[in-house]
Amino acid sequence: MDFSSFDFTPVWLTLKLAGVTVLLLLVVGTPVAWWLAHTRSRFRGIVEAVVALPLVLPPTVLGFYLLIALGPNGWLGGPVKAATGSALSFTFTGLVIASTLYSLPFVVQPLHSTFEAVGKVPLETAWSLRASRLDAFLTIASPLGLRGYITAIVLGFAHTLGEFGVVLMVGGNIPGKTKVISIDIYDRVEVMEYAEAHILSGGLLLFSFVVLLTVYTINRRLPIHIS
Amino acid sequence: MNNLSANFDVSFPGFHLEARLNIPESGVTVLFGPSGSGKTTLLRCLAGLERSSAGFMQVGETIWQDESRDLFVPVHERSIGVVFQEPRLFPHLSVRSNLLYGFKRIPVQERRIVLDDVVEVLNIGHLLDRRPRFLSGGEGQRVAIGRALLTSPRLLLMDEPLASLDSERKREIVPYIRRLQTTWGIPIIYVSHSLEEILQLVDTMVLLKEGKIVAQGPAKKVFSDLDLRGLITSEILGAIFDARVIAHEPEFGLTRVQFMEYQLHVPRQAAEVGQSIRLHIHSNDVSVVASPSDIRTSVLNVLEATVMEIGLIDPTGYSVDVKLDVGQALLATITRKSLANLGLEPGQKVYAHIKAIKMVHE
Incomplete structure (x- = not known):
């Protein structure tokens, strides 16, 4: 097998997609998870259900709606096309938006449970020591919830690596722009390039295993004990 | 303030x-x-x-x-x-x-x-x-x-x-x-x-x-608030005195403390002479004697008192609280029968006998 001629573009693209998606998910998911953990609002159930939808929906359903929304006539794609000249469907940006929605529960749920586990007690204590709400979140809740963050980052990243249906529908299959590993594998198998499919599949398998193993090991050894 | x-x-x-x-x-x-x-x-x-x-x-x-x-x-x-x-x-x-x-x-x-x-x-x-x-x-x-x-x-x-x-x-x-x-x-x-x-x-x-x-x-x-009887746990009713240790009487296992002009005897304390000490007296541990204290008694702590107020009498109960002035308020819980026998009335001079004192260090 000659690695020098092997096209690694989909690999880098996939890593980039997963990385950007996870960063975005932390920004979006943290406030949502925080709200869910501390609110007594009656809308809480609705928000929880919406966040969990990608867990049960077929990726094609999500992909279909996103394709419409991000397309040149969509409510999101339309204005963007008017402003920039091109819609969001079949672009890397569109892919990031789709992945963010698709992997949302994998980031929000671990953060939600970690914030619930940390609870209100350390926060009240911090407030009584002159820490503002943001200060208490950053200096108390976040370090105490570190395990939740690690789990969220890893699950969000790994789940984005593994998505297929949504990226195929929203991103198309444009080499260098939207062609990620999972689609590349599909293509290779279609044209009987089993050797290449092996490299990509085996790589993904090994990578996923190593990442998950690392996380579970770190989590068990983290020196934080909430008592 | x-x-x-x-x-x-x-x-x-x-x-x-x-x-x-x-x-x-x-x-x-x-x-x-x-x-x-x-x-x-x-x-x-x-x-x-x-x-x-x-x-x-x-x-x-x-x-x-x-x-x-x-x-x-x-x-x-x-x-x-x-x-x-x-x-x-x-x-x-x-x-x-x-x-x-x-x-x-x-x-x-x-x-x-x-x-x-x-x-x-x-x-x-x-x-x-x-x-x-x-x-x-x-x-x-x-x-x-x-x-x-x-x-x-x-x-x-x-x-x-x-x-x-x-x-x-x-x-x-x-x-x-x-x-x-x-x-x-x-x-x-x-x-x-x-x-x-x-x-x-x-x-x-x-x-x-x-x-x-x-x-x-x-x-x-x-x-020493009479009105609190029945409203709260009765364990607190009586008085707290702030006193000072003046001497120890190791032969009797007692410590002598100064409270106003009185010297009171309390169980032996680890406190040093000169140290402030807080005493809690439960109203059940205070009895009232009408005559001068020439009667011989085993009670060591006897204070001159004036009856200030008689608490509400519950006709179904047997006891009543009497508020005494010993330079500071002190409650005594006595039987209704004793109240009648002694004919206690506000203004009357009596003697308060304190049977037990709970000690608390400052």
């Missing part, structure tokens, strides 16, 4: 707190009452951790809450220190970082209390580099007290800070709390349901029952 006044009205399912609090902003104020009486809720309202829809709170000239103007100063902007039932130390920080957490967050010019002082007064120097989970309960609570103090608070709120400790650890911590008062003069509001724990601390007493304040005022007055 500044006052702290507050009105709160809070409802939870099955519980309603309606409190009108007015206490001096000095010394130790104890919020006392059985569990479920609303002490902790009242403290949380004072701290700003609970916001009542109808609420008002003023400390001296500073208003922290006035719902009629929609004013509510959030917890972190109030100059308060809070000590909870458990130490609540931050597990990811060392003891030193825990202590300095609040200290770092107040303006430099407000830092009246510094780490070295707190470490010395609370005796926690050897713990500074440890992690909270390696501390005992008593050590943890001392660190928590120090952490709250290091914000140089105007008011220190303590919610049953000894509740999670065994009695030995309690005895270990109480002197430290008294010392905070003498060292820095920070007013303390202290929640408790244990008489033993508060006797040596209390200056102002606030009694709560079923979400209402039934009495508040100087402890000496409240402990």
Whole structure:
């Protein structure tokens, strides 16, 4: 097998997609998870259900709606096309938006449970020591919830690596722009390039295993004990 | 002298707190009452951790809450220190970082209390580099007290800070709390349901029952308040005397203390001569003698008294409270029959015999 001629573009693209998606998910998911953990609002159930939808929906359903929304006539794609000249469907940006929605529960749920586990007690204590709400979140809740963050980052990243249906529908299959590993594998198998499919599949398998193993090991050894 | 006044009205399912609090902003104020009486809720309202829809709170000239103007100063902007039932130390920080957490967050010019002082007064120097989970309960609570103090608070709120400790650890911590008062003069509001724990601390007493304040005022007055019979646990009724140790009588196992012009005998104390000591006298341990004290009695502590007031007579019961003036108020619980036999009336000169005195060190 000659690695020098092997096209690694989909690999880098996939890593980039997963990385950007996870960063975005932390920004979006943290406030949502925080709200869910501390609110007594009656809308809480609705928000929880919406966040969990990608867990049960077929990726094609999500992909279909996103394709419409991000397309040149969509409510999101339309204005963007008017402003920039091109819609969001079949672009890397569109892919990031789709992945963010698709992997949302994998980031929000671990953060939600970690914030619930940390609870209100350390926060009240911090407030009584002159820490503002943001200060208490950053200096108390976040370090105490570190395990939740690690789990969220890893699950969000790994789940984005593994998505297929949504990226195929929203991103198309444009080499260098939207062609990620999972689609590349599909293509290779279609044209009987089993050797290449092996490299990509085996790589993904090994990578996923190593990442998950690392996380579970770190989590068990983290020196934080909430008592 | 500044006052702290507050009105709160809070409802939870099955519980309603309606409190009108007015206490001096000095010394130790104890919020006392059985569990479920609303002490902790009242403290949380004072701290700003609970916001009542109808609420008002003023400390001296500073208003922290006035719902009629929609004013509510959030917890972190109030100059308060809070000590909870458990130490609540931050597990990811060392003891030193825990202590300095609040200290770092107040303006430099407000830092009246510094780490070295707190470490010395609370005796926690050897713990500074440890992690909270390696501390005992008593050590943890001392660190928590120090952490709250290091914000140089105007008011220190303590919610049953000894509740999670065994009695030995309690005895270990109480002197430290008294010392905070003498060292820095920070007013303390202290929640408790244990008489033993508060006797040596209390200056102002606030009694709560079923979400209402039934009495508040100087402890000496409240402990001898006739009207409280039946409203609260009778264990507190009687009097507290502040006395001074004058001599020990080791041959009899007694210690002699000076209270006003009287010398009283109490069980042998470890206290040194000259030390202040607080005595609690339960009204059941006081009997009233009408004639001069030439009758021979086994009771050592006899005080001249004037009858001030006779409590309400419950025709179905057998006892009645009599309020005596011995230079300070003192309650005696006697039988209704004795009251009739002695023909006691306000203004009458009598003698109070005190059979037992509970001692508490300052």
